[in-house]
Amino acid sequence: MIKNTTLxxxxxxxxxxxxxxxxxxxxxxxxxxxxxFVRILSALWGIENAFYLDDLLTLKFLGLYTLFFLGGLGYFSQKxxxxxxSPWWQQVxxxxxxxTFSLVITSFFSFMINMSIGRLWVIMTWLMAFVCLLLFRWVARGILIRTGCWSIPTILIGGVGNLIEACYALRSENYLHYQIQYVVLVNESGEGHEALFHASHPGIEIRExxxxxxxxxxxxxxxxxRNQMSLRKTTLEVQKAGAHFAIIPPLEGVSLFDFHASKFFGYGITLLEPSVILGGPFMRFFKLLMDKIGALVALILFSPLMVFLCWKVCQDGGPAFYGQMRVGKDGRLFKCWKFRSMAANADALLKELLENDQAAREEYERDFKLKKDPRITKIGEILRKTSLDELPQLFNVLxxxxxxxxxxPIVEDEKKYYKERLMHYVSVKPGMSGLWQVSGRSDLTYAQRVYLDSWYVExxxxxxxxxxxxxxxxxxLQRRGAY
Structure with a gap:
């Protein structure tokens, strides 16, 4: 979060x-x-009682809506x-x-004061409010960018490891529009550290x-x-100059989501305590329930498409599905199902390619996949680009x-790349989607995939x-990073 007084x-x-x-x-x-919307819907459906309104009811509902609207402005101001x-998903x-709170309370008060207004109008009002508020936040962003008031010129100072992660985080938040001016490596001189940083962020200037x-x-x-003591002096310089600043502490591996900060009068320390226990029994049960219901609904909705894809994939004489052993929760192996996207003799083709093509062999050893894979069929190429090949994994979820x-989900041979992070991977079930899939997918390096998987668990x-x-x-929909 960034104070606007930097502007x-x-x-x-x-x-x-x-x-x-x-x-x-x-x-x-x-x-x-x-x-x-409700007027039009009522007319189309021919339901007389779906929308009932008179002058008194209008005043009552508008008064109630205005009260919650003003409360919403106060709530957003308090947040x-x-x-x-603040980051986009935090605002969402x-x-x-x-x-949601306004919908529940408005419905309750409508019942208590015997307001016989259409329930559909109440529901649609707050549903529309959610959509319009999100949409208009982006409109506000666009207006303020054009006036030059939204971009955040930012200077980063610190150790190379923490700087790399900080740049990834700040640049991933498109809504806030950070503009990193330059970075300063503290107590880490040498081309090795600069090369390490430039390998991750080639377009950012490094200064001494x-x-x-x-x-x-x-x-x-x-x-x-290595440099916490030397950065104390930098922090004092920033404060003395009246500049605004933030600190990203070196706490990799510690979850800081939903933490409550306690300050002690007369002492320069802050106590961080989790507001909720991540991964508690109730939360895990809720996730399990969401998995079962979501998978069942998705199977019902996509069943006609899945039947068609089965027929299409089988036209080359091979099976419709391909099952591969993957590592699951607690290290247990299970068969992960997909629509077959490769030729029936895919293993032989891969072996021949890796024996004769050194570049392909290096790419496969690094990423466990190939951008230009000769094993993929025509229908398989479409399935992979749209990720429809993963629909059978809904059965794995059920x-x-x-x-x-x-x-x-990883294969047995990939476990060695996770090293100490393997304990995070095997503590949960693998997913059809995940943080790596929405952060670049196949365009990411394998090390980045491992990091994102570990971050998700933590x-x-x-x-x-x-x-x-x-x-x-x-x-x-964008088909980004899929191959």
Missing amino acids: NQLCQTKIKLVLIGLDCLAMLLSLVLSFL EHYRLK RHILFFC EHDAFSPHDYVVICPDD RGDMSLVGPR HWSIWSDLVIIIKTVFVL
Whole structure:
């Protein structure tokens, strides 16, 4: 989260006015759209009692809606939506909570005061509010980018390992529009460290020293075990200059999701405690329930398509499905099913290719797959680009071998690449989709895949699963990183 005071006072005012103004417009538009939608729907269905309204009911409902609308502005303000620039999915979570809470309470009050207004209007109003608020946040972003008030010129200072991860994180958050000006490697001189950083972020300038700080700078300090003491001086310089800053502590492997910070009067320490226990029995049961229901519904919806694909794949004389042994929870092996996308003699073709093509052999040893794979059939190429080849894994989810969301299922030979992170992988069920699938998929290096799988396990929550499922839909539509 970033204080808007890193920008000048005029930009602060613009950001606040645009965000609040468009939130007001979104709430008003949702009311009008839901009214028109229910009117049209009632006329089409010919249901007389689906929408009942008179002047008194209108005033009652509008009064109740206005009350919750003002409460929503207060809630978003309390969550720092108008003073801080918080990550996109954090805002989505807050907006979803507000609209769901408002729907439940509005429905309850409508019943208590005997407001015989159409239930469909109440439901559609808050559903439209959720959609309009999200849409108008992006509209606000576009307006503020054009006025030059949204971009965040950022300086990063710290150790190479933490800097690499910080750059990945900041650049992945498209909504906030970070602009990394340069990075400073502290106590890590030498071409080796610079080459390591440039291998991950080739377009970012590396400097030996930072410029003089000003009140308009936003500085992200990324210490590690080797330079925490030297970065204390840098932190004091930043504070003395009046620049705004954030600290990314070297706590890889520790989940900081939903932590509560406690401060002690007279002492310069902060106590971090988890607000919820990740992976508790109730949360795991809820995930299991979501897996079973989601897989069953998906199988019903996609069954006609799956029957057609079975017929299409079998036209070359081979079987429709291909099962490969993968590593599951607790290291147990299971057969992971896919639509067959390769030729029936795929193993022989691969062996011949790897024996005769050194570049292909190196690529396969590094990534366990090939971008230009001669084994893939014509229908298989379509299946892979659209990820439809993975639909049979819904049966694996129903059987309990897999989850809808989880780490990428790996074969036995890949375990050695996980090293100490293997304990994270085998602690959960592998998933049909996961963090690596929505973060670049096959365009990522194998080390990045392992890191993302491990991060997912360490920071797992129902909310993160929902975010990944939503992101998966957009990734599949864009066909990004699939081959």
